[in-house]
Amino acid sequence: AAPAAAVAAGEPAPLGVPMTKNEAAVDAIPVEPVEEEVTAAHTVDLIGRVMNLQSGVLVVESSDHQQALDERSVLVLEDRTVVGRIFDVFGPVEKPFYTIRLGEGAPDASRLAAGTAVFAVRELSSFILRQALNTRGTDASNDCDEEVPEGEQEFSDDEKEQAAKTRKKHAKRAAASAGMEDGGRGTRNRRGGGG
Incomplete structure (x- = not known):
């Protein structure tokens, strides 16, 4: 899919994902590669299973009772084949979903079928702190539908x-x-x- 084009005032919006003028289309953001080689010396923990793969984006549903992983954490298959880095985390805190944008060197789609076990590399992962999840938010938005600074x-x-x-x-x-x-x-x- 091509990046969304900016829409001038008074022009009809093209069909597609609605975006503000300051947003970048996901396709325009480069996929961050995993430079590290994952070996038997690394500790891996089962974090969930493949839910869906579409248009180069893998969705992993986490297992129950796991601490939520943060963006950029590295995920692998059982044989330590690197899948990629977590691009986004969404859904309930108790059982989040992770999206991974597949880049160069990612496993073939046939290895990423629904139900396939996915693991986090402990040494290459970080966790979402529970305190950060309890911060107060608002529905307010600023210019271009972006977040309002905390003081405002x-x-x-x-x-x-x-x-x-x-x-x-x-x-x-x-x-x-x-x-x-x-x-x-x-x-x-x-x-x-x-x-």
């Missing part, structure tokens, strides 16, 4: 209300703790009358 993001009124309630709760707890430190005359002693 605005959240909904519900989120602001929840943050205000949390601040108020912490302030009450701090005040109650301060009262207990002043001779044990916290809120309980004022109500109960003993002491």
